[in-house]
Amino acid sequence: xxxxxxxxxxxxxxxxxxxxxxxxxxxxxxxxxxxxxxxxxxxxxxxxxxxxxxxxxxxxxxxxxxxxxxxxxxxxxxxxxxxxxxxxxxxxxxxxxxxxxxxxxxxxxxxxxxxxxxxxxxxxxxxxxxxxxxxxxxxxxxxxxxxxxxxxxxxxxxxxxxxxxxxxxxxxxxxxxxxxxxxxxxxxxxxxxxxxxxxxxxxxxxxxxxxxxxxxxxxxxxxxxxxxxxxxxxxxxxxxxxxxxxxxxxxxxxxxxxxxxxxxxxxxxxxxxxxxxxxxxxxxxxxxxxxxxxxxxxxxxxxxxxxxxxxxxxxxxxxxxxxxxxxxxx
Amino acid sequence: xxxxxxxxxxxxxxxxxxxxxxxxxxxxxxxxxxxxxxxxxxxxxxxxxxxxxxxxxxxxxxxxxxxxxxxxxxxxxxxxxxxxxxxxxxxxxxxxxxxxxxxxxxxxxxxxxxxxxxxxxxxxxxxxxxxxxxxxxxxxxxxxxxxxxxxxxxxxxxxxxxxxxxxxxxxxxxxxxxxxxxxxxxxxxxxxxxxxxxxxxxxxxxxxx
Numbered sequence: 001x002x003x004x005x006x007x008x009x010x011x012x013x014x015x016x017x018x019x020x021x022x023x024x025x026x027x028x029x030x031x032x033x034x035x036x037x038x039x040x041x042x043x044x045x046x047x048x049x050x051x052x053x054x055x056x057x058x059x060x061x062x063x064x065x066x067x068x069x070x071x072x073x074x075x076x077x078x079x080x081x082x083x084x085x086x087x088x089x090x091x092x093x094x095x096x097x098x099x100x101x102x103x104x105x106x107x108x109x110x111x112x113x114x115x116x117x118x119x120x121x122x123x124x125x126x127x128x129x130x131x132x133x134x135x136x137x138x139x140x141x142x143x144x145x146x147x148x149x150x151x152x153x154x155x156x157x158x159x160x161x162x163x164x165x166x167x168x169x170x171x172x173x174x175x176x177x178x179x180x181x182x183x184x185x186x187x188x189x190x191x192x193x194x195x196x197x198x199x200x201x202x203x204x205x206x207x208x209x210x211x212x213x214x215x216x217x218x219x220x221x222x223x224x225x226x227x228x229x230x231x232x233x234x235x236x237x238x239x240x241x242x243x244x245x246x247x248x249x250x251x252x253x254x255x256x257x258x259x260x261x262x263x264x265x266x267x268x269x270x271x272x273x274x275x276x277x278x279x280x281x282x283x284x285x286x287x288x289x290x291x292x293x294x295x296x297x298x299x300x301x302x303x304x305x306x307x308x309x310x311x312x313x314x315x316x317x318x319x320x321x322x323x324x325x326x327x328x329x330x
Numbered sequence: 331x332x333x334x335x336x337x338x339x340x341x342x343x344x345x346x347x348x349x350x351x352x353x354x355x356x357x358x359x360x361x362x363x364x365x366x367x368x369x370x371x372x373x374x375x376x377x378x379x380x381x382x383x384x385x386x387x388x389x390x391x392x393x394x395x396x397x398x399x400x401x402x403x404x405x406x407x408x409x410x411x412x413x414x415x416x417x418x419x420x421x422x423x424x425x426x427x428x429x430x431x432x433x434x435x436x437x438x439x440x441x442x443x444x445x446x447x448x449x450x451x452x453x454x455x456x457x458x459x460x461x462x463x464x465x466x467x468x469x470x471x472x473x474x475x476x477x478x479x480x481x482x483x484x485x486x487x488x489x490x491x492x493x494x495x496x497x498x499x500x501x502x503x504x505x506x507x508x509x510x511x512x513x514x515x516x517x518x519x520x521x522x523x524x525x526x527x528x529x530x531x532x533x534x535x536x537x538x539x
């Protein structure tokens with residue numbers, strides 16, 4: 001294993017310290033329990049948005065704390081969900097009295113820990129559960145679909161509504177709507193190495209890829225032989241379209257997300273190939289996002305997320321945001 | 331069952347888990363993300379480190395301290411589930427006035443029921459519940475039928491092992507392996523394996539005492 005680290009035990013702490021110092025104009029990092037808040041206190045009457053999850057997905061979620069997005073983020077150990085004491089400490093710090101909205105990715109550990117925090121919390125709170133990964137079949141009898149890159153879109157759009165005075169119930173409803181309007185699917189060319197493990201989670205041949213992966217270096221739905229970028233992109237989009245069923249001329253956000261080890265050059269190439277296919281289907285790309293937002297350590301791979309946009313979603317997508325990872329309109 | 335008993339069993343569990351760490355890690359890499367063993371090891375270490383703090387506390391307080399430590403120190407599903415187990419055991423009726431075998435089984439069974447609710451998983455979903463639920467049922471039944479303690483514990487060890495092996499051919503419907511669909515078949519669930527080892531260690535220790 002080759003990684004920039006001094007010891008596996010200090011990996012997370014040193015990374016958080018660096019993040020806090022580099023972006024001290026935007027965030028404050030708190031330790032034991034670990035959570036990240038905005039550098040400025042929550043405006044009175046504003047619903048506080050708190051997300052969190054295992055570390056290793058940076059910039060999600062710490063890099064999404066700031067004006068127009070999250071009020072706080074709780075980073076767990078690498079690929080392990082954060083714990084209720086982190087959520088409670090973060091909530092106490094950022095709740096201005098208007099309530100707390102937890103944004104949670106649908107993974108068993110995250111769901112349980114956020115639920116326990118919600119049960120222990122005194123004040124009003126709601127949760128939005130993201131489950132945009134179309135690689136997994138949805139069912140009420142199973143854990144269901146994973147929450148992946150669309151979580152970034154949910155946080156942006158709901159963050160804007162909260163900033164503009166949306167109530168706790170309105171924020172929760174909009175979060176659910178964005179999630180329902182989104183579909184994602186990912187593919188990986190390599191695994192990744194959790195610092196404490198010291199070796200990659202799975203071996204994969206030079207000519208192979210894992211199709212339908214999540215964001216934890218775990219195997220996907222199936223292993224395939226490598227194909228051309230256009231073929232891979234088409235397969236990802238077909239799976240998403242089948243689930244999302246965008247109508248002809250419907251406006252969408254096309255979000256090409258890197259898993260951490262794929263260069264932007266390739267992500268833009270995927271964007272081009274995705275545009276080819278969406279153009280043919282007369283689906284209108286009205287907003288775009290390309291970059292590493294919801295990563296899986298150093299995994300080589302990418303995911304595509306489509307979000308169907310209406311006027312309300314467009315307005316909140318476009319509004320100003322100022323975080324470490326996303327910044328526009330300010 | 332005393333606080334001292336809990337600490338000693340934790341130390342024995344640590345030795346057994348460490349000895350099987352490689353196997354558990356491999357199981358998790360096959361159908362999970364490889365972190366289960368580190369979470370379990372960290373949790374046990376944290377419990378053992380509590381010794382000085384909890385050794386003179388009443389049972390309810392000691393169990394609660396263990397619960398909070400496990401909950402905040404492990405993270406992930408394991409932290410929430412084991413935290414729930416100990417938190418529920420801590421709420422057991424009248425446990426500060428001594429916990430005999432029957433009482434220990436009663437609070438353990440209540441704990442397992444709470445874990446089942448928290449994780450929303452039942453037998454047959456390829457999780458640690460495939461070990462914990464049958465073991466809990468077996469222990470309860472043994473006490474109800476007034477069976478000999480040693481006989482009950484031997485049976486529990488067998489039930490745990492059977493439950494653990496049963497996860498091999500199951501399709502996962504809960505937890506992270508559920509995302510793999512058919513690919514998860516043919517692999518033993520790492521959480522079922524670690525739970526089985528813990529059950530076995532505690533039962534054997536009592537049997538040999």
